[in-house]
Amino acid sequence: MDQETFAARHIEDVEIQEWLESLDSVLESSGTDVAREILERLRAHATVSGIDLPFTANTPYANTIPARLEPLFPGDQQLERRIKSLIRWNALAMVVRANRMEHNIGGHISTYASAATLYEVGFNHFFRARSENFEGDTIYFQGHAAPGVYSRAFLEGRISIEQLENFRRELKPGGGLSSYPHPWLMPDFWEYPTVSMGLGPLMAIYQARFNRYLENRGLKPVTDAKVWAFLGDGETDEPESLGAITLASREKLDNLIFVINCNLQRLDGPVRGNGQIIQELESAFRGARWNVIKVLWGSEWDPILERDTEGLLVKRMGEVVDGEYQKLVVSSGDYIRQFFFGSDPRLLKLVEPLPDEALRRLRLGGHDPRKVYAAYRAAVDHKGGPTVILARTIKGYGLGEAGEGKNVTHQQKKLNEEELREFRSRFGIPMSDEDLSEVPFYRPTEESEEIRYLRAKRESLGGYTPQRRVRSKPLVADHDELFREFHDGSDGREVSTTMAFVAMLRKMLKDHEIGKLIVPIVPDEARTFGMESLFRTVGIYSSVGQKYEPVDVNTLLYYKEAKDGQILEEGITEAGSVASFIAAGSAYATHGINTIPFFIYYSMFGFQRIADFIWAAADMRTRGFLLGGTAGRTTLAGEGLQHQDGNSHVLALPVPNLLAYDPAYAYEISVIIQDGIRRMYKDGESIFYYITVMNEPYAMPAMPPGVEAGILKGLYKFRAAVNKKAKLRAQLFGNGAILNEVVRAQEILEQKYGVAADVWSVTSYKSLYTDGIETERWNRLHPGQRPRVPYVTECLDGSQGVLVAATDYLKTLPNMISKWMPRRLASLGTDGFGRSDGRTSLREFFEVDSRFITLATLHELYQDGLVGKDVVLKAIEDLGIDPEKSNPVIS
Numbered sequence: 001m002d003q004e005t006f007a008a009r010h011i012e013d014v015e016i017q018e019w020l021e022s023l024d025s026v027l028e029s030s031g032t033d034v035a036r037e038i039l040e041r042l043r044a045h046a047t048v049s050g051i052d053l054p055f056t057a058n059t060p061y062a063n064t065i066p067a068r069l070e071p072l073f074p075g076d077q078q079l080e081r082r083i084k085s086l087i088r089w090n091a092l093a094m095v096v097r098a099n100r101m102e103h104n105i106g107g108h109i110s111t112y113a114s115a116a117t118l119y120e121v122g123f124n125h126f127f128r129a130r131s132e133n134f135e136g137d138t139i140y141f142q143g144h145a146a147p148g149v150y151s152r153a154f155l156e157g158r159i160s161i162e163q164l165e166n167f168r169r170e171l172k173p174g175g176g177l178s179s180y181p182h183p184w185l186m187p188d189f190w191e192y193p194t195v196s197m198g199l200g201p202l203m204a205i206y207q208a209r210f211n212r213y214l215e216n217r218g219l220k221p222v223t224d225a226k227v228w229a230f231l232g233d234g235e236t237d238e239p240e241s242l243g244a245i246t247l248a249s250r251e252k253l254d255n256l257i258f259v260i261n262c263n264l265q266r267l268d269g270p271v272r273g274n275g276q277i278i279q280e281l282e283s284a285f286r287g288a289r290w291n292v293i294k295v296l297w298g299s300e301w302d303p304i305l306e307r308d309t310e311g312l313l314v315k316r317m318g319e320v321v322d323g324e325y326q327k328l329v330v331s332s333g334d335y336i337r338q339f340f341f342g343s344d345p346r347l348l349k350l351v352e353p354l355p356d357e358a359l360r361r362l363r364l365g366g367h368d369p370r371k372v373y374a375a376y377r378a379a380v381d382h383k384g385g386p387t388v389i390l391a392r393t394i395k396g397y398g399l400g401e402a403g404e405g406k407n408v409t410h411q412q413k414k415l416n417e418e419e420l421r422e423f424r425s426r427f428g429i430p431m432s433d434e435d436l437s438e439v440p441f442y443r444p445t446e447e448s449e450e451i452r453y454l455r456a457k458r459e460s461l462g463g464y465t466p467q468r469r470v471r472s473k474p475l476v477a478d479h480d481e482l483f484r485e486f487h488d489g490s491d492g493r494e495v496s497t498t499m500a501f502v503a504m505l506r507k508m509l510k511d512h513e514i515g516k517l518i519v520p521i522v523p524d525e526a527r528t529f530g531m532e533s534l535f536r537t538v539g540i541y542s543s544v545g546q547k548y549e550p551v552d553v554n555t556l557l558y559y560k561e562a563k564d565g566q567i568l569e570e571g572i573t574e575a576g577s578v579a580s581f582i583a584a585g586s587a588y589a590t591h592g593i594n595t596i597p598f599f600i601y602y603s604m605f606g607f608q609r610i611a612d613f614i615w616a617a618a619d620m621r622t623r624g625f626l627l628g629g630t631a632g633r634t635t636l637a638g639e640g641l642q643h644q645d646g647n648s649h650v651l652a653l654p655v656p657n658l659l660a661y662d663p664a665y666a667y668e669i670s671v672i673i674q675d676g677i678r679r680m681y682k683d684g685e686s687i688f689y690y691i692t693v694m695n696e697p698y699a700m701p702a703m704p705p706g707v708e709a710g711i712l713k714g715l716y717k718f719r720a721a722v723n724k725k726a727k728l729r730a731q732l733f734g735n736g737a738i739l740n741e742v743v744r745a746q747e748i749l750e751q752k753y754g755v756a757a758d759v760w761s762v763t764s765y766k767s768l769y770t771d772g773i774e775t776e777r778w779n780r781l782h783p784g785q786r787p788r789v790p791y792v793t794e795c796l797d798g799s800q801g802v803l804v805a806a807t808d809y810l811k812t813l814p815n816m817i818s819k820w821m822p823r824r825l826a827s828l829g830t831d832g833f834g835r836s837d838g839r840t841s842l843r844e845f846f847e848v849d850s851r852f853i854t855l856a857t858l859h860e861l862y863q864d865g866l867v868g869k870d871v872v873l874k875a876i877e878d879l880g881i882d883p884e885k886s887n888p889v890i891s
C-alpha cells in the first residue's frame with residue numbers, strides 16, 4: 001500500500017469509527033427505535049444524494065438478539081444439560097445397538113446430535129401439550145431426529161426399554177419403534193409425518209392457517225397455541241419447504257415458528273460449501289416478510305464481540321464460506337486462530353488472551369441453551385407474522401472423531417470403543433468403561449433429580465408431547481334424507497357428475513349436523529367445476545374479510561370473501577390445497593373437530609403432482625374426500641396431453657387406506673359419499689376417498705333397486721340384456737363416463753348383431769382388486785377351509801358370454817381383475833398421451849367408443865368360434881373403423 005492510500009484508508013477508518021461511536025451513543029441515550037429512525041432517514045438522505053445503496057435483505061452474520069437483550073434463562077442449566085446428555089446417549093445407543101443386532105438396519109445419530117439443544121429448550125420451556133382445556137402446540141419434528149424424541153420419551157417413562165431395543169425393528173414381538181414419525185405405525189405417539197423432506201414445512205404453514213380458519217369460523221376458541229416446524233438446512237432445497245412462506249406472512253401467522261437447524265451440512269456434504277446457507281435463507285425469509293432470528297454464536301463469543309468496537313469480527317464472520325466454517329469445526333484452536341482470526345492483526349489481538357483450547361470451545365448459538373431460549377422467547381412473543389429461527393449448529397455434535405462436522409456423519413451408525421468412551425466422558429454419562437462396550441441404555445431412577453425435573457417441567461407444560469389421540473366424538477351421520485333425491489335420476493335432464501356432486505355439496509352445507517363441518521377446498525378451479533354459486537352462499541375464507549367491493553357485486557353470485565367464509569380458495573397450489581386437506585382431515589385428532597374436507601381439483605394435477613403429500617395424508621390417517629374433477633382421458637375434451645387424465649386411478653392403487661371410485665351416475669356418487677361419511681366420521685375408520693367426477697353432461701338414470709352394496713364394493717349389474725334367449729351373449733364392463741359408451745354398444749350389439757349383452761358398472765377397480773388379492777391370500781393361508789370367492793367371481797357366477805371392459809383409464813385397471821373372471825377378458829383403455837379434440841374424436845382415437853366396444857365383443861365371439869371371421873370384417877367396415885389408424889398408445 002503506498003503512503004497516499006494508506007493515509008486515505010486511515011481517515012476512512014477514523015470516520016467510520018466516529019459514525020459507529022455516535023450510533024452507540026444514540027442507542028445508549030435514546031434506544032433502538034430512535035437509532036432505527038436515524039438509520040432510515042440516513043438511507044433516504046443517501047438515496048436523494050445519489051448514493052445507490054445496493055438492495056440487501058441480509059443483516060450481518062451475527063446473532064439477531066444481542067447479548068444485552070437476552071432474557072434470563074429460567075431453568076437449571078446444569079440439570080438440563082445432564083438430562084440432555086442422557087437423551088443424547090440413549091439416542092446414540094439406540095442406533096448403535098440396532099445396527100449391531102441387525103447389520104445395516106440404519107438410523108441417524110448426527111441429526112439429533114446437532115439439534116438436541118433446539119429440542120430440549122423446547123421440551124423444557126415451550127412445547128405445551130394438548131389437554132382437556134387447551135389444544136396444545138403442534139410440533140413437526142424433523143424426521144431424522146426421531147431417535148432423540150424416542151430417547152426423551154424413554155426418560156419420561158412413556159417408551160419401554162424393549163421398544164428402544166427394537167428401534168427400526170417394528171416387526172419384532174411386542175413391536176418396535178418406527179424409523180421416522182409415522183402416525184400410521186405409532187398412532188398414539190406421532191402426529192405428523194415429516195420424513196419426506198419438504199412436506200413438513202409446507203404442511204406446518206397450512207396447519208397454522210387452518211387453526212386460524214377454525215377460529216375465524218367459530219369452530220374452536222381463539223388461543224395462543226403455536227405450530228413449530230423443525231427442519232434441516234439441506235431440506236430447504238426442496239421447493240415445497242419455502243414454496244408457501246409468503247402465505248404465512250400474508251396471513252400474519254404469528255402462531256407459526258420455523259426452526260431451521262443450520263448445521264451447514266446435508267447428506268453428502270455442505271449445503272452451500274461456497275456460500276452461506278444462513279444468509280441465503282435469511283434473505284429469502286426476510287424478503288417474504290418473516291421475522292428472522294439468527295442464533296449463530298454462543299455466549300463465549302459475547303465478550304470477544306464486545307471488545308470488537310470496530311465491527312471487524314462480524315465483518316470477518318460474514319466473509320467465511322460454509323465449506324470453510326465446516327472445516328473450522330473440526331480444526332485445532334491453532335488453525336482457528338491462524339485462519340479465522342489471522343486475516344487481520346486487529347482480530348488476532350482480540351483473541352490474544354484466549355488459549356487455543358478456548359478457541360476450539362467457542363460454542364455455536366444452536367448449542368447454547370441461553371441463546372436458543374432467547375430466540376424461542378422472542379419468537380413466541382412476536383406479533384403480526386411468522387418467525388423463523390436460523391440456528392447454527394454442528395452436525396454430529398459431540399461425536400468427535402466418529403463424525404463431528406465430517407461429510408460422512410449423516411450415515412454414521414457405528415462407534416468403536418474409543419469413540420464411545422469419548423462421547424461418554426464428554427457428556428458425563430455415569431457408566432464404567434466395562435459397561436460401555438454393550439452400549440446399554442441408561443435411565444436414572446424415578447427419584448433422581450433429572451427425572452423429577454424433567455417430569456415437573458412437562459407437567460407445567462400440560463403433559464407429554466408428542467402424543468396423538470382421537471379427540472372428536474363420532475357423528476350420528478344419519479343422512480338418508482339428504483342423499484335420497486339423488487337416487488331418482490335427472491328426469492332426462494343432462495347433467496354432469498360434477499354438477500351432481502356440487503348439488504350434493506350444496507345440500508351437505510345446509511345439513512344441521514355436517515353443514516358447518518364441511519371444508520370445500522379448491523385450487524382456483526371453482527368455476528371450472530360450477531361451484532361459483534357457493535362463493536355467495538358460504539363465502540370464501542379470508543382472514544381479513546373483504547376490503548374491497550368486488551367487481552361483480554351486482555351479480556347474484558358475486559365473489560364474496562369473508563372472515564367466516566367456508567371455502568378455502570387456495571389459488572393455484574395443489575400442494576397447498578392438499579396441505580389444507582390434511583389439516584382439515586386430521587382435525588378430528590389435532591383439535592377434536594370432525595371437519596370434513598372436500599378437495600376438488602383437476603384430476604391430472606392430483607396424484608401425478610402431489611402423490612407424496614397424499615401418501616403423507618394416508619400415513620396421518622387423514623379423513624375426507626379428494627375429488628378429481630374434469631377426469632377421464634377422453635371425457636375432458638379439448639385440453640390435450642397435459643390435462644387429460646387416464647392415470648389417476650392407477651396412481652391411486654398404491655395408497656393402502658384410500659378408496660378410489662370412478663362413478664358414472666349421480667346416485668353412485670351419493671351412495672359412496674353417504675357411506676364414506678358414515679365410515680370415517682361415525683365408525684372412525686382411518687380411510688379416505690378419491691372420487692373422480694366428469695364434465696360430460698348426460699341424463700342421470702334412477703338407481704336400480706338393490707345396487708347399493710355393489711356400488712360400494714365396486715361392481716354391480718347396471719342393465720341386463722333384454723333378449724334372454726339369444727345364443728350370442730356378452731358381459732360388458734364400463735366405468736365413469738365410458739359406461740354410456742358401453743350402454744350404446746349394448747344396443748348396437750343387440751340390434752345389429754343379435755348379441756345379448758349385460759352391462760356392468762365398475763365403480764371401483766381398486767376395490768375389486770383389493771378384494772381379489774385379499775381373498776387369494778386368505779385361501780393360501782387357509783387351505784383346510786372352504787375357499788372364499790373373490791367378489792368379481794361371485795358377481796359373474798353363472799353369467800354367459802364373452803367379456804369386454806372399456807375404461808377412460810389405462811387398460812391395466814380391467815386387466816388386473818381379469819384373473820378372477822370366469823373367462824378371458826378383452827380390455828379397452830386409454831393408454832397413451834392425450835390430444836386436444838372433442839369427445840367423439842378422442843374416443844375414436846383411443847378406441848374406447850361404442851363401435852370399438854362392439855368390435856371387441858364380436859372379435860371375442862369370433863375367437864370362441866361363435867361367429868365367423870366375415871362378421872368381424874364386415875363389422876369393421878360397417879362401423880367405419882380404420883384398421884390402419886394410428887396407435888394411441890404411442891403416437
Ligand SMILES: Cc1ncc(C[n+]2csc(CCOP(=O)(O)OP(=O)(O)O)c2C)c(N)n1
Nearest residue numbers: 111195196197232233234235261265266267
Ligand atoms: C424428499 C426426500 N429426499 C431425500 C431424502 C433423503 N435424506 C434424508 S436426510 C437427508 C439430508 C438431510 O439434510 P438436512 O436437511 O440438512 O438435515 P440434517 O440431518 O443436516 O439436520 C436426505 C437427503 C428424504 N428423506 N426425503
Ligand SMILES: [Mg+2]
Nearest residue numbers: 233234265266
Ligand atoms: Mg443440515
